Amino acid sequence: MSGTSTQYMNVPSEYWGGIDDAVAAAGLDAPVLALDLGALEHNIADLRRRSAGVPIRVASKSVRIRSVIEDVLSRDGYAGVLAYDVAEARWLATAAGVSDVLLGYPSMRAGAVAELLADETALARVTLLIDDVAQLDLVDAVAAPDTRGSVRVALDLDASLRALGGRLHLGVRRSPMHDVDQATRMARTIGDRPGFDLVGVMSYEAQVAGVGNGVPGRTLMNTMVRGMQALSMAELRHRRGRAIAAIREHADLEFVNAGGTGSLEATAKDSSVTDIAVGSGLLGGHLFDTYRHFQPAPALAFGLDVVRRPSPRYITCAGGGWIASGPPGEDRLPKPVWPEGLSYLPKESAGEVQTPLHVPESIHVRIGSRVWFRHTKSGEVCERAERVALIARNGSGDAEVVDVVPTYRGEGKCFL
Numbered sequence: 070m071s072g073t074s075t076q077y078m079n080v081p082s083e084y085w086g087g088i089d090d091a092v093a094a095a096g097l098d099a100p101v102l103a104l105d106l107g108a109l110e111h112n113i114a115d116l117r118r119r120s121a122g123v124p125i126r127v128a129s130k131s132v133r134i135r136s137v138i139e140d141v142l143s144r145d146g147y148a149g150v151l152a153y154d155v156a157e158a159r160w161l162a163t164a165a166g167v168s169d170v171l172l173g174y175p176s177m178r179a180g181a182v183a184e185l186l187a188d189e190t191a192l193a194r195v196t197l198l199i200d201d202v203a204q205l206d207l208v209d210a211v212a213a214p215d216t217r218g219s220v221r222v223a224l225d226l227d228a229s230l231r232a233l234g235g236r237l238h239l240g241v242r243r244s245p246m247h248d249v250d251q252a253t254r255m256a257r258t259i260g261d262r263p264g265f266d267l268v269g270v271m272s273y274e275a276q277v278a279g280v281g282n283g284v285p286g287r288t289l290m291n292t293m294v295r296g297m298q299a300l301s302m303a304e305l306r307h308r309r310g311r312a313i314a315a316i317r318e319h320a321d322l323e324f325v326n327a328g329g330t331g332s333l334e335a336t337a338k339d340s341s342v343t344d345i346a347v348g349s350g351l352l353g354g355h356l357f358d359t360y361r362h363f364q365p366a367p368a369l370a371f372g373l374d375v376v377r378r379p380s381p382r383y384i385t386c387a388g389g390g391w392i393a394s395g396p397p398g399e400d401r402l403p404k405p406v407w408p409e410g411l412s413y414l415p416k417e418s419a420g421e422v423q424t425p426l427h428v429p430e431s432i433h434v435r436i437g438s439r440v441w442f443r444h445t446k447s448g449e450v451c452e453r454a455e456r457v458a459l460i461a462r463n464g465s466g467d468a469e470v471v472d473v474v475p476t477y478r479g480e481g482k483c484f485l
Contacts, residue, residue, distance in 0.1 A: 077466065078108060078366055085370075085407030085441050087468035091460055092372060092439070095470040099374040099439060100388050102450060102457040102476070104137070104352070105468075108368035112351050117146040119333040119363060124148045124344040126171065126326055129157065131348025133451035133477040135165055141351060142167065151271075151326065151346045154484035155181035155197070157477075162194040170195045171223060171269065171326060173346070175204045183211045189218065196221040196269055200244035202258060205265060214264025222259060223269035226252055226312055228327070230276060230301040239297060241275040252312045256319040267320035271327070272309055273346070274336065276301055278329030281359025291361065302335045313341040331360055352447040355404045356393070369457075370406070371450050372439040373424065382427060383414075384434050389424030391453050393445035403442035403450075408432050411440060455479035 077083040088103045116125060127141055130153035138161070141147050149169035152158035155176045161167045175198050176182065185191050186208070199205060199222050208220055227247040229240025246252050252270075259267045282294045313325055324343045328336030330350030336342055349356065353365035377385035393401040402419050405411040410429040417425050428434050444450040451457070456479050459472040477484070 077462065078105075078111075081407060081409055083466075087462075088370065088460055089372065089407065089439055089441060091468040091470050092458055095458065095473075097456075097458055097470070097473070099372050100454055101372045102369065102454045103372065103441075103460050104134075104369050104457050105366075105460045106471070107462060108353060108366035109137075109351065111366045112353055112368055113141060113144055113147075115363070115365065116330070116333065116347050116350050117144075119337075120146065120345055120347075121334070121337040122146075123337045123342065126151050126344045126346045127351070128173070128329070128346045128348030129153060129161065130173070131447040132351060133448050134457055134474060135161075135477065135480065136474045137351070137457075138167075139165055149324075149344060151348070152195075154178075155185055155195075157482070157484040158195045159185050159188055159191040160482065162191040163188065168194050169324075171271065171324070172196060172198045173271065173273075175199055175201070175225070177204070177207055179207060179211050182208060186212045186217045186220070192218050192220070196223050198223050198225050198271055199259075200225040200246050200255075202255075205259070205262060209264065217264065219264055219266050221268050222265050223271050223324075223326075224252060224255055224259075224267065224316065226270055226272040226309065228272045228274040228276075228305055228309070230297070230304060239276045239301065241273070241279075243273065243275075249308065249312045249315050253315045253319070256316040260319045267316075267322070269322055269324040269326065270313060270316060272305075272325070274301065274305055274328060274332055277335055278332035280331070281356070283361030284359045295361070298332075298335070302332075302338075306339045306341075309339060310341045330357065330365075334362065349447045352444075354393075354446045355443045356400065356445050359400075367406075367443050369447060369450065370441050370443050371403070371454065372441045375434055375436055375438045375440060376423075378436060379425065382430065384411075384426050384428055384438075384440075386424045386426065386440050388420075388422060388453075389442070390419045390421040391442075391444060391449050392419065393449050401445050403444055405440055405442050407441040408434055408438075451476040452478060452483075 126149040128151040151173045158170045225244035227244040277298045327342045328345040352369040353367045373386035375384045411426045458470045461471045
């Protein structure tokens with residue numbers, strides 16, 4: 070976060086204090102989301118730098134603000150969306166006019182699939198993800214091939230690292246298609262099946278993109294993680310390259326999507342990859358504070374009202390239990406960042422309707438004050454709020470709310 074345009078981000082009183090003042094001046098009630106546009110610009114540029122010319126596909130589940138998705142897609146180096154639900158994919162392809170929407174997960178939602186098949190515009194722009202013949206069968210059960218247009222599909226190639234005869238599995242449990250032969254058989258099956266066009270491949274290396282390798286105080290573990298990630302990427306580049314070459318013998322692929330915010334540099338070195346997915350890195354959740362090779366600016370945060378003072382050293386905020394997905398742990402909790410020095414109570418932590426916090430003796434927080442938190446990822450906060458205040462710095466360097474835009478929830482959308 071260097072450079073004159075972002076220096077204010079390094080000074081908590083200027084950054085968080087400025088956001089707090091701007092939201093208060095705008096009279097916005099809590100819970101309130103605030104998106105600092107300077108920090109967002111920093112992240113957009115830094116992600117593009119890290120991708121080394123490989124186009125970036127916006128992972129919508131980690132943003133969930135349509136206007137921000139549209140804005141990012143208008144920038145050089147960004148193209149297409151990685152959606153998380155069939156209905157969302159259709160909505161983005163039509164309401165937002167996104168011409169290339171890849172569904173990042175298979176779906177068995179017959180009703181949503183039926184609506185997609187009936188929408189000519191969406192059908193031409195949305196690509197379904199598959200890793201099993203049963204997912205093709207669902208589409209045919211909804212509408213036979215001779216009653217609909219051809220459906221665009223992509224294969225989900227497993228990117229996990231497997232060793233010791235499969236007894237060691239590093240990565241997420243996604244697709245059953247791991248080796249070249251499995252991918253080739255599925256590509257051949259789709260090629261022989263009417264009503265489907267195989268146009269792409271997705272392959273997400275979660276063990277690289279989603280695992281911190283610079284956790285403070287864990288030097289040995291960090292060294293081991295970086296070693297695992299280097300080994301995994303070397304194995305994956307070889308296997309994925311062979312798989313893509315084999316699949317291309319059966320299909321004219323338009324894209325090969327891979328990677329994530331944490332793996333941009335490593336994934337960009339894979340010559341078989343044509344675009345890389347990025348979501349949380351745009352808004353800068355604190356999950357990425359544990360990465361050694363990059364650190365996004367904390368663009369998005371949420372503010373909660375202090376509504377109680379149980380005792381002089383404790384306050385209680387309304388709401389706050391906006392927990393990120395993944396293994397339960399402290400790293401999935403929102404992080405209180407302003408005022409500085411606040412901390413959770415171990416026996417209560419972040420609650421659904423109230424969150425008590427310990428207040429250092431040197432800090433004065435009164436009822437009516439606002440406490441600001443950073444989210445762990447990004448999608449979880451936008452599912453909890455209807456609006457986002459956009460913050461910009463004026464000519465004097467003061468923060469001000471320049472617009473308020475809806476989240477997915479604010480537009481009445483709830484997909485998953």
